[in-house]
Structure formats: structure tokens, C-alpha cells
Amino acid sequence: MLELTSPAVLKSLLARHGFHFSKSLGQNFLLDKNVLDEIVHAAGIDTDSEVLEIGPGFGTLTQALCSAAGKVAAIEIDSAALPVLEETCAPFDNLTVIHGDVLKLDLKSLIAEQFSGHTVKVAANLPYYITSPILTMLIENELPIQSITVMVQKEVADRLCAAPGGKEYGVLSVAVQFYCTAQTVCIVPPESFMPPPSVDSAVVHLTLRNTPAVEVPDRALFFRVVRAAFALRRKTLLNSLTGSGLLGLSKELIAYALDEAQIAPNRRGETLSLEEFAKLCEIFFKIKEDFKG
Ligand code: SAM
Numbered sequence: 001m002l003e004l005t006s007p008a009v010l011k012s013l014l015a016r017h018g019f020h021f022s023k024s025l026g027q028n029f030l031l032d033k034n035v036l037d038e039i040v041h042a043a044g045i046d047t048d049s050e051v052l053e054i055g056p057g058f059g060t061l062t063q064a065l066c067s068a069a070g071k072v073a074a075i076e077i078d079s080a081a082l083p084v085l086e087e088t089c090a091p092f093d094n095l096t097v098i099h100g101d102v103l104k105l106d107l108k109s110l111i112a113e114q115f116s117g118h119t120v121k122v123a124a125n126l127p128y129y130i131t132s133p134i135l136t137m138l139i140e141n142e143l144p145i146q147s148i149t150v151m152v153q154k155e156v157a158d159r160l161c162a163a164p165g166g167k168e169y170g171v172l173s174v175a176v177q178f179y180c181t182a183q184t185v186c187i188v189p190p191e192s193f194m195p196p197p198s199v200d201s202a203v204v205h206l207t208l209r210n211t212p213a214v215e216v217p218d219r220a221l222f223f224r225v226v227r228a229a230f231a232l233r234r235k236t237l238l239n240s241l242t243g244s245g246l247l248g249l250s251k252e253l254i255a256y257a258l259d260e261a262q263i264a265p266n267r268r269g270e271t272l273s274l275e276e277f278a279k280l281c282e283i284f285f286k287i288k289e290d291f292k293g
Pocket residue numbers: 025026027028029030054055056057058059060061062075076077078081100101102103124125126127128130
């Protein structure tokens with residue numbers, strides 16, 4: 001099997017295939033064997049595991065996944081990487097490569113077809129330019145996904161795992177923690193990649209919850225409240241919820257809702273826990289129902 005974590009091996013392979021890195025596709029290839037092992041270990045992959053990989057590239061992580069898992073399906077957008085991948089992963093008969101854009105594919109059907117409807121583990125060194133849309137798509141669509149173990153920019157990892165009160169805590173933190181538990185596995189420096197990205201990276205492990213962290217009467221309204229609370233970060237919660245215009249309610253009604261939820265109007269959005277967002281959502285939901293009635 002080709003040792004893809006060796007820069008010399010990788011360079012000669014790529015030269016032979018006439019492959020050029022595409023910055024616009026977020027191509028930073030992993031060279032660190034320990035990090036590959038950390039991903040496989042954190043994802044809890046064993047021979048019973050069925051794994052969906054996003055962006056296999058030349059197959060560095062794919063080889064590690066195929067060696068440990070029962071079955072792997074990998075989605076790659078770049079047609080130029082496919083012949084390289086075919087060569088590097090030739091020893092594995094438990095791999096299916098799908099050529100396509102992960103954001104445009106129907107993942108529900110794809111998982112049903114590739115894994116007979118079983119629950120999958122997602123593992124990837126993500127293309128950073130679409131980290132948020134990929135994560136949002138994976139967690140919000142009730143797909144049969146058990147966990148997501150992915151390399152992201154460290155700054156994104158900090159946001160995914162942030163607790164209320166800090167500057168990293170925002171819409172992405174609430175959205176991810178609503179659906180998942182999140183933990184950082186390890187920090188990865190730029191030198192672990194070819195070409196090196198300009199920032200530190202981190203592996204995060206998200207475990208999908210069976211039911212969301214908090215109960216809400218209307219999920220769309222819940223996320224509207226969250227977006228409204230963070231819309232004007234330097235303003236008080238009352239001004240952000242009002243000024244964002246996302247709720248379509250008067251300042252008086254918003255002040256009333258905050259009072260009912262026992263949340264001080266001069267707090268900032270980033271100090272609210274998921275439970276407090278849920279409480280607020282419940283009150284706004286009742287107000288809207290009363291208006292309808
Ligand atoms: N897995 C390889 C590794 O760890 O070395 C490559 C990771 S690289 C950071 C990201 C990969 O995602 C690239 O191979 C890139 O071509 C692919 N990619 C970028 N956008 C994509 C998309 N929308 N759908 C599927 N793959 C994509």
C-alpha cells in the first residue's frame with residue numbers, strides 16, 4: 001500500500017498523474033499518520049462500522065478508514081483526484097467512490113443505497129470553505145448518522161464546542177449543540193498538511209443526540225430566536241431581538257417575553273444557554289399563537 005503520509009511518495013504520485021492542488025476546493029492533504037489514527041480512534045471505527053467520508057482526495061484518510069471499517073463510501077467532487085484515488089485504494093474491496101458535490105447529492109438516498117439504510121459514521125478532513133454548510137446539512141436533516149468526526153479549522157472547532165459566555169459562542173454553537181454533543185479531539189498544526197493551510201486545525205467529534213438537547217414547540221422559530229439574539233452582538237438582547245427584525249414583534253412584546261422567561265433584557269445573546277433559548281422560543285410561540293387566535 002502506498003505510504004501517502006510521506007511527502008516524497010505523494011509528490012511522485014501526483015507528478016505521475018499530473019495533479020495540481022486546487023485551493024478553491026479546499027485541498028490540504030493530511031501527512032500526519034498519528035492524526036489519521038486519532039480520527040479513526042475518535043470515530044470508534046471497527047469492522048462493524050459503515051463510514052461515509054467526504055472529500056477523500058488521494059485517499060490518505062480513506063486508506064485508514066478502509067483498513068478499520070466494514071464498508072466505506074467516499075464522495076469526491078474533483079474528477080482529477082479520482083484516478084489517483086483508484087490507484088491508492090486499489091487494495092480495498094470495501095470502498096465505493098462517488099463522484100459529486102456533497103452539498104448537491106441526496107444523502108438520504110445515498111446512505112440508503114450504499115449502507116442498506118444502516119446508521120453511518122461520518123469521517124472527513126473537510127474542505128474548509130464549506131465547513132458550516134456541510135455540518136448543517138449533516139445534522140439538520142434527520143439522516144441516519146451516528147457521529148461525525150471531522151477536521152475543521154481550530155477556530156471553528158472552538159465555536160462548535162463553545163459554552164455560553166465567550167466570544168466563540170454563536171449560532172453555529174447552538175445549532176450543533178442542539179443536535180449533538182461536541183468535543184475537540186486534538187489540535188493539528190499547519191505543517192501536518194500539504195500544502196499547509198494558513199491556520200491551525202482541529203479534529204472534532206460530534207455525537208448525534210437521539211432527541212434534541214432541549215424541547216421546543218417550533219424548530220424554525222427556535223433558530224430564528226437564536227439568529228435574532230446574535231444578530232447585533234454588541235447590543236443588549238432586547239435591542240438585538242428587536243433590531244434584527246427577524247421576529248416581527250414590537251419591542252414591548254419582546255420585553256414582555258424576556259420578563260416572562262426571567263431573562264434580563266440587558267444581557268447579551270451570547271450569555272444564553274440552550275435552555276434559556278428554548279424558554280424564550282416557547283413564550284414567542286405562545287404570543288404568535290395568541291395573535292393567530
Ligand atoms: N481526505 C484528504 C486528506 O485528508 O488528505 C483530502 C482532504 S481535503 C482538506 C478536502 C477534499 O474535499 C479535497 O479532496 C476536495 O477536492 C474535496 N471537496 C471539496 N469540495 C467538495 C464538495 N463540495 N464535495 C465533495 N468533495 C469536496
